[in-house]
Amino acid sequence: MAFQNTLAFAQSLDQADPLRSYRDQFHIPTFNGKDTVYLCGNSLGLQPKAARAALEEEMTKWAELGVEGHFTGDTPWFTYHAALAEPTARLVGALPQEVVVMNQLTVNLHLMLVSFYLPQGQRYKILTEAGAFPSDQYALESQVKFHGFNPDAAIIEVAPRAGEHTLRTEDILAVIREKGSEIALVMMGGVNYYTGQVFDMAAISREAHAAGAICGFDLAHAAGNVPLQLHGWNVDFAVWCTYKYLNSGPGGTSGVFVHERHAKNPDLPRFAGWWGHDQSVRFQMKKGFIPMPGAEGWQLSNSQILPMAVHKASLQMFDQAGMQNLRAKSEQLTGYLEFLINELAQPKEALEVITPKEPSARGCQLSLLVHQNGRELFETLMANGFILDWREPNVIRVAPTPLYNTFEDVFRFGQFLAAHFQK
Template sequence: MEFRNTLEFAQEMDTKDPLVNYRDEFVFPKVKGKEVIYFTGNSLGLQPKRAKAFVDDIMTDWAELGVEGHFYADKPWWDYHERLIPPLAKVVGAKPGEVTVMNTLSVNLHLLMVSFYTPKSNRFKIICEEKAFPSDQYMLQSQVRFHGFNPEEAIVEVKKRDGEHFWRTKDFLSKINEVGDELALVLIGGVNYYNGQVMDMETITKSAKSVGANVGWDLAHAVGNVELKLHDWNADFAAWCSYKYMNSGPGNASGVFIHEKHLDKKDVPRFEGWWGTKKEERFLMKPHFEPMPNADAWQISNPPVLSMAPYLASLELFEEVGMPALLKKQKSLTSYLEFILNEIDKEVDSSFEIITPKERGCQLSVFLHGQGRALFNYLMEHGVIVDWREPNVIRLAPAPFYCSFEDMYRFGQILREGILHNE
């Protein structure tokens, strides 16, 4: 399609968008009385309007039923999380039994490493990407130290090549082969938080499995954003937060994937609690743990239903729309944003550099050569909510549920004005 940098073209694209009405399903912040252009769904998704009703239902049941809400609420609390599983399994490309919801992301990655990072004296190394998200770095370092190894020796980072802003899959594969029999685990962000690159998860997983290593994925920036086939790719485990593209609310519950080959086994190392024991025996208070036959065996505590309610509301939207439709719009919308950026760059001769490769979801990370934080401040003050990363990168994530083509056009006009204003 031949794009045009005009309001009329953007509005025409919106009229053809089959998802355009879903924009009205979300609550937009306002700046100076006008709805913002929201580009930070990669940090915190907008609130679905229906989320409040889901939370209110639990509050009403709590008021009217007290403890009996666990069993007699319209959506009983004791198995509330089970309602999230079927639609979530579709989003991540898994079988329902391979998915559960519990805790938060970094907590879950630690718990999963109890099961899948069991180093030996001759197989103890972990491969990750250079400058992984800080929480992942802290987690890996602490896990390695906990097992008595030196992080500088045990953690192997795959770096970008000099002068490049992205990773090459062949460099991951080369490093996996180089480490070989010493490799215990590969744990990488499926979509890099900084540059928005989508890793070749299938190829990297296959390579790591070929040398006998376990493979896990941090999918914080991937779930709800890119196509996932976790079961088919044969990943051992994955975890993700729910508050970015999944729109479940700040700091909310995390999802977990554990491949079926590891399920329904008593000898898998893990930390255990009463919500992971067999459902039909949970309230018999037996002294010995009998694991659930599915991913719920990794649950420890009863689910925080007040936080799961907005997640369920959002998943209802995903179920209605389906990932194929979201991915189709995402590709078109992100391509139009890229076109707008390039057009504005020509107009103002500002030398933007998009550092996100073509293997991407809906995030574009833009190096603003010659621009500083003043431009970011201008955008924010004029109702464009973007994310700033040092030294001078803005991250733009046009989430297909609620961003429009007109948003992309309007952003371009505000960006051009901001650059001229700051000259």
């Protein structure tokens, strides 16, 4: 499509957008009596209007039924997580028995590392990307220390080449091949939080397995953002949060994928809890853990009903909109944003997009490296009703998300940037 830098063009794209009605299903924060330009779904997604009703339904059940809410109604609390399995599986490209919604992201990552980081002999290292999200780094560091290793020796970080901001797939694969006999686990983000780069998860999984390693991903910035085929890519495990692109509330619940070849293995090491125990005999209250088949066998405690209710409402929207339709709009929105930034004609020494240009290698987010007075620009944007995200030392992350952002949002952002750089 040939983009145009005009309000009329942006509005024409919005009028032709088959997903335009979804914006009305969200609460848009306001600034001086007008809607903000909210481009921060990669940090916290907006609140679906259906969320309050979903919460009220469970609050009413609690008020009227008390403990009997576990076994009564359309979605009893006892099996509430099971109601989320099929839409979750569709979202991440999995079989329903391969996914479960539980806990929070880093808790789930640790649970997966207990089961899948199994160092033996010289095969004890973990490969990850340099500049991974800090929580992932902390989890990996603490896990290798728990096994008695020095993180400096046990964690291999693949970094971009000199003068580049993103990783080349061939470099990742080359390191896996070179260090393969030493690698126990390849664990990376599906999308790098800082640059917005989408990694080739299928190729990485394939190379990790060829080297004899396990492969897992943190999909915090990928789930609900880019199409996923975890089962088909033969990924061993994955974890993700639901409060970013999945719009399920601050501190919301988390998702887990465990490939069926592992999910049916009761002998795999794991930290056990009673909600992961065979539900047919769970209330016999006997010792001796018998895991539920599938990813459900990694559950620890009762389902988080209130966060899950919000998530259930959000998943229904994703099912209705369709991930492929969302992806098509996302590529167009992000492409329009890139076009408007290029229209600024700023030298690389002033403003640089460090997110890959190829649509297949990025999601909703473009990361703007602002070399001069970046924090000042960010604060000026925020003070004028543009909600974005700042990451040290000098990156503004801009994420137009297809469920509620418009082409006019992107145009207004571009116009503000143009006025700023024309000063």
